[in-house]
Amino acid sequence: MTFTKPTLVLDESRVRRNINRMAARARRFGLRFRPHFKTHQSWHIGRIFREAGVTAITVSSMDMASYFAADGWTDILIAFPFNVLEAEELTRLSEGRTLGVLVESPEGLPVIARNATAPVDVWIKINVGLNRAGADWNDERLLVRICRETARQPRLRLRGLLTHNGRTYAARTYEALARSHAEAMRKMRRSRAILDRSGFAGLEISVGDTPSCSRLDDFDGADEMRPGNFVLYDATQLELGSCRENDIAAAVACPVVSVHPSRNEAIIYGGAIHLSKDDVLARDGGRIYGRVCRPRGAGWGPILARTSVTMLSQEHGVITTTPSEIKRIKPGDVLFVLPAHSCLTVDLFPEYVRLDGQRIPTIHGWCM
């Protein structure tokens, strides 16, 4: 493969390995595996999950639900606070499939019920401390109000409690990760106990950040896991210890357009519109936008030591490296960047290019 401009490259064998490993973990823990498809956003990768026995999926928008429904997925959870302005789309989407929606207050429930044509599963979003979205795990009054309102509405099935413990992304050691996860699990079990006591028995618990799902073994009380990022992993997950370097399954091939040996920097054609401006605090100092590899075979080789993407503008990236490495880089080379955040990077491309050259459209390519 020759890459003449920034290209999202997919190592599908790593994708398959990541999927099979996580599917095996879910089986071992007795959990339903409901992977989040917002990371890969592609029918093709979705089908690899299907081959691994996955039948239930998570998405983060109505558009994504429609996209995957069109490829035959029949159990879809839209894990985003329900947007009442899109309620009409429920009419089409709820027909003939198990559709789950997320709520964190009772107000939207009548709108959901009114627009659904078939029964819709209601999941309550629980805030275990990230303070992004969700009903507080110990807000008994609110939790009970949501359950009561759900029970009152036709075509709504109270299904369970869901959380995303995004605080694990701040855990820089195994111990901190385990502690954060254990605390989240405790809070979820406690929320369920509160509702059980109030007459709403049998609620499921859904959890699923990639750091916890990749490394921890205690999911006691949970019914399903919903990790997403693990399918590709990225420089952030590597930094957190969620994966090894050779689990990272997507990289952006970027042409080198200029080299500045005096400051150990190379400029790549590959900027914020290709990598996104998400960054990660690297152990070896500073915020970086990605790690850098040389081409090897049809893909990329090991991460170059003390080398990273340190600045991004719209189309430019600056790679900072060592005096010895900079001597080996020249304009016209192609370097591979392992992005800080693969979900956002994938969202910037209409397609992946597989190592064999095959083009794999994403949702953005599909709309064409």
Place this chain on the structure above:
Amino acid sequence: MTFTKPTLVLDESRVRRNINRMAARARRFGLRFRPHFKTHQSWHIGRIFREAGVTAITVSSMDMASYFAADGWTDILIAFPFNVLEAEELTRLSEGRTLGVLVESPEGLPVIARNATAPVDVWIKINVGLNRAGADWNDERLLVRICRETARQPRLRLRGLLTHNGRTYAARTYEALARSHAEAMRKMRRSRAILDRSGFAGLEISVGDTPSCSRLDDFDGADEMRPGNFVLYDATQLELGSCRENDIAAAVACPVVSVHPSRNEAIIYGGAIHLSKDDVLARDGGRIYGRVCRPRGAGWGPILARTSVTMLSQEHGVITTTPSEIKRIKPGDVLFVLPAHSCLTVDLFPEYVRLDGQRIPTIHGWCM
């Protein structure tokens, strides 16, 4: 207009006013106006520039050059270090138009000459201190080598010296801005004098960051200006004082999906994949991803005081506001976000929606 999901909304009357104002400034200073089209990336907005008398444009990629060439633009400068891996595209692009390329070392020049079918203008990228790309302004040896190699190659015309003084984005006062700009202008004139003395007379000077072009009057020695962002402006330019609030011509309409009065926060459907993760350090504290307005008429009203987008994940945004404002916000409302960086935000959408409801495709919508 009803917006049910994140939508890029364009106030075209403001676009026209911004264009006319900047065109008048360029005329007043006797400069060629060569606006950077990487901000708006749209044929339609390009045509508004054409109505204002603009005939020469700047782009930042070959793809963008092709896109605007297809709409009849015949004087295009690709203001990005020339990517030799895309040299073959010159064959088609250089034919029948004035095409400019940017170099910062002599090595790529033979490749450019070999692939051009018609004369190509060579601009030398000068680093005046941003240290992103460019030959250092006082590196006489390198500058002369580039000029000599350009003169030796067939079909290459040495045209001028170009810089982007991105350091003005760090200038938080008028005085700091004026100082940074004056220093950049001095360095550019000095580079030209060096080359003049070495036998390369008559080189043009091209400058053009939006903060300087919006506010300063001393472009002595320059031949053209290339601002881009001013066509839409954004929360960053407002913060820097480059524009007034009602010059900002693009906003993202975002549905409110949940409200947390206890922490003065609302969650919007509108995340990193809609706004980009670029941020701006706000005078009133902290890094923010955008300012927030309520709908007014067909567009948006004034910026809400002490209210901004303070956190973004893939699809979620968190708006932090005041106790009095949070009481007025409810799920199902639509709020308008003035993004931190309009260039990156525009790049995330396939189209704008004008206040009259008309859809305006961008380069990403055009590819469909």
